[in-house]
Amino acid sequence: MNAPVRLAALVLALSSAPALAGPAVLLSPVLGRPDGVTLHGRVLADTPHGSTALSRNVRRLASRNWKGAKVEVSFLGVSATVTSDEDGDFQVTLPPPPGGTFPVGGHQAQARVPGADATARVEIVADTAPLLVVSDFDDTLAISEVTKPDKLVTNALLRDADTQKVVSGMAGFYGCLGADSGAVPAFALVSGSPVQFGPRVGSFLARHGFPAGFGVYLRDLGPSSLSNYKQPLIRSLLSRFPHPVVLVGDSGEKDPEVYAQIREEFPGRVRAIYIRDAGKTEDATRFKDMVLFKEASAAAEHATRAGLARSTCVSTAFPASARTGTGMP
Structure with a gap:
């Protein structure tokens, strides 16, 4: 059996193996501005796992998406709840508190679903940034x-x-x-x-x-x-x-x-x-x-x-x- 065939067999076996119980949230680091930030991510029905790089990578790709998950997203005291779509994706734009702006620099955003949560960095970009x-x-x-x-x-x-x-x-x-x-x-x-x-x-x-x-x-x-x-x-x-x-x-x-x-x-x-x-x-x-x-x-x-x-x-x-x-x- 040559290397590509062996690899294909491994991928098939690993992707069909049972996943760990419980969901997972993928929240992407993003750029934002003082007047608002758009957060996005994905909810997985199964937590990817594995003892090797191959098993982890394959299970990341093969994990089932969670359609219809209620995702609570928050950033610097502002929050919203959105529903994940058929691919498990979610996106929401958060404005700053009334009368204020988000401070320039790096801050943490959070996303939660029942049984899982995640954080990611949001970089609020100054209008004076050179590039x-x-x-x-x-x-x-x-x-x-x-x-x-x-x-x-x-x-x-x-x-x-x-x-x-x-x-x-x-x-x-x-x-x-x-x-x-x-x-x-x-x-x-x-x-x-x-x-x-x-x-x-x-x-x-x-x-x-x-x-x-x-x-x-x-x-x-x-x-x-x-x-x-x-x-x-x-x-x-x-x-x-x-x-x-x-x-x-x-x-x-x-x-x-x-x-x-x-x-x-x-x-x-x-x-x-x-x-x-x-x-x-x-x-x-x-x-x-x-x-x-x-x-x-x-x-x-x-x-x-x-x-x-x-x-x-x-x-x-x-x-x-x-x-x-x-x-x-």
């Missing part, structure tokens, strides 16, 4: 090898936040964005990773030292999300947050095309587009007026020259000896 950075995840921040099916399966199912490899230097690049160290950019991760992997993605970002306060917006897997799933999310973010925008992705799938479309739809908003070379770079027209880079140091140096990053930070994060031969654009 909104919209980032992909797979093959931009984490090594997923999406263009290689066998390796994609390995990275998706056999690895977790502790064992999936990070793209070297990207945490340093993100940490240096913003021309003033006192004004921190807002970061939004818009990814094709499934919503069930939200906790894994959050743990990965923290483990590898990415800036705190990422809003995380993942894909609801299904026939309707096979393509064009990023654009609505990015449009919503750019409509809600009027800040200058930096887009970061990779060349392995459709990030260059998606970002070019967003740049055209929001003229004057996108300050730079950075695309990590993850293959499929033969057609140079895909990267028109974008920065195609192999090493994060090259993107960081470009951002410094463009006034989007702090030169002292970049020099510290990427010593000159490590930047030699990076193919700086």
Whole structure:
């Protein structure tokens, strides 16, 4: 029996195994503004569990959604109750208390259903934030090898936040964005990773030292999300947050095309587009007026020259000896 067949057999066996009793709530970290915040998540009828990365990942994907769950959501003294839809998803927009605003910075939101609860960080973004950075995840921040099916399966199912490899230097690049160290950019991760992997993605970002306060917006897997799933999310973010925008992705799938479309739809908003070379770079027209880079140091140096990053930070994060031969654009 070859490796793909053995893996398929394992997936089938694990997905059909009984789950632990009790539901689970997935509450996504989000970005908000002082005048309101939109919280979203999913309720699972069964708590995913497992003793290995494979069993945990498969059961995350195979867990039954809880339709019709009454979800109590609260944030800084404001609360609401919503009902999960047929996919177990819920979403609610909370305004600040009458006559007030939500304070800028990171705060905790809560979501509860009978038998389970969850918390997630909400980053209230200041109007003075220098940038909104919209980032992909797979093959931009984490090594997923999406263009290689066998390796994609390995990275998706056999690895977790502790064992999936990070793209070297990207945490340093993100940490240096913003021309003033006192004004921190807002970061939004818009990814094709499934919503069930939200906790894994959050743990990965923290483990590898990415800036705190990422809003995380993942894909609801299904026939309707096979393509064009990023654009609505990015449009919503750019409509809600009027800040200058930096887009970061990779060349392995459709990030260059998606970002070019967003740049055209929001003229004057996108300050730079950075695309990590993850293959499929033969057609140079895909990267028109974008920065195609192999090493994060090259993107960081470009951002410094463009006034989007702090030169002292970049020099510290990427010593000159490590930047030699990076193919700086």
